[in-house]
Amino acid sequence: xxxxxxxxxxxxxxxxxxxxxxxxxxxxxxxxxxxxxxxxxxxxxxxxxxxxxxxxxxxxxxxxxxxxxxxxxxxxxxxxxxxxxxxxxxxxxxxxxxxxxxxxxxxxxxxxxxxxxxxxxxxxxxxxxxxxxxxxxxxxxxxxxxxxxxxxxxxxxxxxxxxxxxxxxxxxxxxxxxxxxxxxxxxxxxxxxxxxxxxxxxxxxxxxxxxxxxxxxxxxxxxxxxxxxxxxxxxxxxxxxxxxxxxxxxxxxxxxxxxxxxxxxxxxxxxxxxxxxxxxxxxxxxxxxxxxxxxxxxxxxxxxxxxxxxxxxxxxxxxxxxxxxxxxxxxxxxxxxxxxxxxxxxxxxxxxxxxxxxxxxxxxxxxxxxxxxxxxxxxxxxxxxxxxxxxxxxxxxxxxxxxxxxxxxxxxxxxxxxxxxxxxxxxxxxxxxxxxxxxxxxxxxxxxxxxxxxxxxxxxxxxxxxxx
Amino acid sequence: xxxxxxxxxxxxxxxxxxxxxxxxxxxxxxxxxxxxxxxxxxxxxxxxxxxxxxxxxxxxxxxxxxxxxxxxxxxxxxxxxxxxxxxxxxxxxxxxxxxxxxxxxxxxxxxxxxxxxxxxxxxxxxxxxxxxxxxxxxxxxxxxxxxxxxxxxxxxxxxxxxxxxxxxxxxxxxxxxxxxxxxxxxxxxxxxxxxxxxxxxxxxxxxxxxxxxxxxxxxxxxxxxxxxxxxxxxxxxxxxxxxxxxxxxxxxxxxxxxxxx
Numbered sequence: 001x002x003x004x005x006x007x008x009x010x011x012x013x014x015x016x017x018x019x020x021x022x023x024x025x026x027x028x029x030x031x032x033x034x035x036x037x038x039x040x041x042x043x044x045x046x047x048x049x050x051x052x053x054x055x056x057x058x059x060x061x062x063x064x065x066x067x068x069x070x071x072x073x074x075x076x077x078x079x080x081x082x083x084x085x086x087x088x089x090x091x092x093x094x095x096x097x098x099x100x101x102x103x104x105x106x107x108x109x110x111x112x113x114x115x116x117x118x119x120x121x122x123x124x125x126x127x128x129x130x131x132x133x134x135x136x137x138x139x140x141x142x143x144x145x146x147x148x149x150x151x152x153x154x155x156x157x158x159x160x161x162x163x164x165x166x167x168x169x170x171x172x173x174x175x176x177x178x179x180x181x182x183x184x185x186x187x188x189x190x191x192x193x194x195x196x197x198x199x200x201x202x203x204x205x206x207x208x209x210x211x212x213x214x215x216x217x218x219x220x221x222x223x224x225x226x227x228x229x230x231x232x233x234x235x236x237x238x239x240x241x242x243x244x245x246x247x248x249x250x251x252x253x254x255x256x257x258x259x260x261x262x263x264x265x266x267x268x269x270x271x272x273x274x275x276x277x278x279x280x281x282x283x284x285x286x287x288x289x290x291x292x293x294x295x296x297x298x299x300x301x302x303x304x305x306x307x308x309x310x311x312x313x314x315x316x317x318x319x320x321x322x323x324x325x326x327x328x329x330x331x332x333x334x335x336x337x338x339x340x341x342x343x344x345x346x347x348x349x350x351x352x353x354x355x356x357x358x359x360x361x362x363x364x365x366x367x368x369x370x371x372x373x374x375x376x377x378x379x380x381x382x383x384x385x386x387x388x389x390x391x392x393x394x395x396x397x398x399x400x401x402x403x404x405x406x407x408x409x410x411x412x413x414x415x416x417x418x419x420x421x422x423x424x425x426x427x428x429x430x431x432x433x434x435x436x437x438x439x440x441x442x443x444x445x446x447x448x449x450x451x452x453x454x455x456x457x458x459x460x461x462x463x464x465x466x467x468x
Numbered sequence: 469x470x471x472x473x474x475x476x477x478x479x480x481x482x483x484x485x486x487x488x489x490x491x492x493x494x495x496x497x498x499x500x501x502x503x504x505x506x507x508x509x510x511x512x513x514x515x516x517x518x519x520x521x522x523x524x525x526x527x528x529x530x531x532x533x534x535x536x537x538x539x540x541x542x543x544x545x546x547x548x549x550x551x552x553x554x555x556x557x558x559x560x561x562x563x564x565x566x567x568x569x570x571x572x573x574x575x576x577x578x579x580x581x582x583x584x585x586x587x588x589x590x591x592x593x594x595x596x597x598x599x600x601x602x603x604x605x606x607x608x609x610x611x612x613x614x615x616x617x618x619x620x621x622x623x624x625x626x627x628x629x630x631x632x633x634x635x636x637x638x639x640x641x642x643x644x645x646x647x648x649x650x651x652x653x654x655x656x657x658x659x660x661x662x663x664x665x666x667x668x669x670x671x672x673x674x675x676x677x678x679x680x681x682x683x684x685x686x687x688x689x690x691x692x693x694x695x696x697x698x699x700x701x702x703x704x705x706x707x708x709x710x711x712x713x714x715x716x717x718x719x720x721x722x723x724x725x726x727x728x729x
Contacts, residue, residue, distance in 0.1 A: 088713070240551075254541055
């Protein structure tokens with residue numbers, strides 16, 4: 001029984017969301033997959049951890065003390081390491097539904113989506129309008145601006161790439177978003193909230209990028225359609241935390257024959273004379289008995305891995321700042337929402353990048369009743385004093401029971417496509433507030449590794465289950 | 469028993485997540501297939517590509533719909549995900565009566581369940597492959613745990629099963645390597661339901677599931693998926709309405725192109 005096959009089609013390293021989705025899809029497609037993680041739990045960087053693990057991970061533990069004990073049962077906590085939410089109408093939702101992984105998970109809405117205007121003591125917080133009608137009632141704009149914004153949003157809804165009549169006379173394929181905003185005469189404030197709170201751009205780089213108008217329109221539509229699906233916010237969230245997502249896809253992979261080995265170190269990656277990967281040497285550790293570790297070697301044609309397994313094949317593209325905060329109260333001025341996203345646009349606080357706050361609570365079974373978990377994050381703009389960069393976010397939170405903040409988190413991407421060595425590496429989770437860019441990476445990686453486009457629709461039809 | 473009592477009045481129906489655990493090749497999947505493909509065929513749902521198998525168990529006062537989760541092999545290298553245990557209301561821990569090491573492994577799984585699963589989980593310890601023993605085959609169904617026939621509460625069935633079976637001495641010359649007494653004593657100590665079964669010839673299989681169904685406290689039953697299993701913390705939404713979402717219906721709901729602006 002405890003047999004490792006002499007050869008696999010694909011070895012997947014790391015059990016983050018990207019890796020687990022790919023492992024699941026590849027197994028369903030009939031590939032023989034061996035899926036390994038050096039950690040003793042699923043999820044890698046996308047795991048949800050309990051509060052004891054969190055304290056230990058961030059070193060907030062004075063010698064001889066067990067500070068987590070005052071937070072109730074350790075396992076009542078499922079604290080995300082990645083501050084992301086799912087767009088209700090987004091591609092990850094589509095993948096979840098198409099693969100039936102939804103059957104293992106339950107989702108709840110995120111109760112609200114908010115945006116800050118002004119800064120410090122003068123800051124106000126407003127709900128992000130979800131449609132043209134709500135824009136008209138919003139406190140974000142003056143009366144005439146509301147009409148212009150309504151017109152703009154209606155146009156976004158009617159826009160059809162294939163129909164030039166809907167292009168408002170703009171050369172939509174090549175124009176900038178600035179030209180579009182100008183066309184509708186939108187004020188800076190409106191541009192700000194449309195671009196940052198609806199299109200969810202973390203900076204203003206998109207505004208003057210030629211040809212970025214269509215992408216912006218798509219992003220606004222994704223927001224609006226996601227909002228329209230369940231009503232309260234564009235976001236949904238899995239009960240028990242984001243760490244459930246990789247576990248769900250891992251189960252999909254296992255059901256279709258994928259082999260799982262946690263707590264297993266990769267000792268060596270083997271290559272053939274042409275430079276292509278040919279196998280791995282690895283050691284499965286024993287939780288209790290170090291001497292009982294099992295060494296093994298197996299062949300493989302391809303490796304899919306997260307960046308941490310190939311530090312020499314990736315580069316850093318930026319640094320993410322993140323602080324996980326435990327609160328005992330909902331966030332002020334947010335209608336006591338049990339969960340939310342709050343965006344502090346860069347323009348309001350003199351930064352280049354927005355600050356995001358993602359908050360969940362006991363309503364999502366991630367902590368005991370009465371607690372709230374808020375993650376404040378942004379892209380690092382300085383080399384030091386990162387704590388200060390997040391300060392506008394902390395101001396919004398009020399009293400913080402516990403704050404966990406490590407050094408800036410490097411965001412990696414692969415140096416090469418993997419065509420040369422058949423080692424296909426994923427990107428780190430970026431600073432966006434949702435998983436849409438993660439699904440781009442999943443599609444891109446699948447295309448590179450499998451040599452075909454990823455189609456999840458109808459994926460499981462006609463495929464057979466693994467036999468025990 | 470479960471399939472009888474066909475009073476036509478609709479009974480309250482509840483979903484119960486049941487997880488399977490045990491060493492490889494003890495017959496976990498066979499037990500479930502025997503249960504699911506038995507004379508309940510008309511209720512059977514498609515199994516190919518299924519996330520889990522489902523089977524209804526009709527009790528005198530209610531219907532239990534088991535969602536039976538197989539390990540999908542993830543237990544082989546100690547890589548079961550916490551999600552597997554999450555909200556499980558029942559567990560079937562299976563060993564092979566001809567293989568003592570499999571009982572040791574079963575005890576390990578019981579400990580793991582007590583550590584990881586919900587506190588109120590109903591655990592049944594099941595010694596499978598009774599057909600390979602001398603008391604298998606013919607009279608086994610009568611000799612082991614007939615008490616479930618009484619349709620009394622599950623706890624009685626459990627104790628009864630132990631007592632009844634204890635009287636049986638393992639006959640020499642057969643393949644049995646784990647005595648009924650050893651396993652049932654352990655089950656008593658840990659408060660587990662206990663059965664010896666044969667998935668091959670069907671002995672006691674339905675009885676196991678019926679006993680589990682009976683043993684699940686009424687209070688922990690939920691009517692729809694997810695309605696109460698996670699309910700202990702589900703009172704977050706201010707307006708009182710539940711903000712759970714059903715992703716399964718999204719294709720019918722708003723699959724239209726364009727924008728809801």
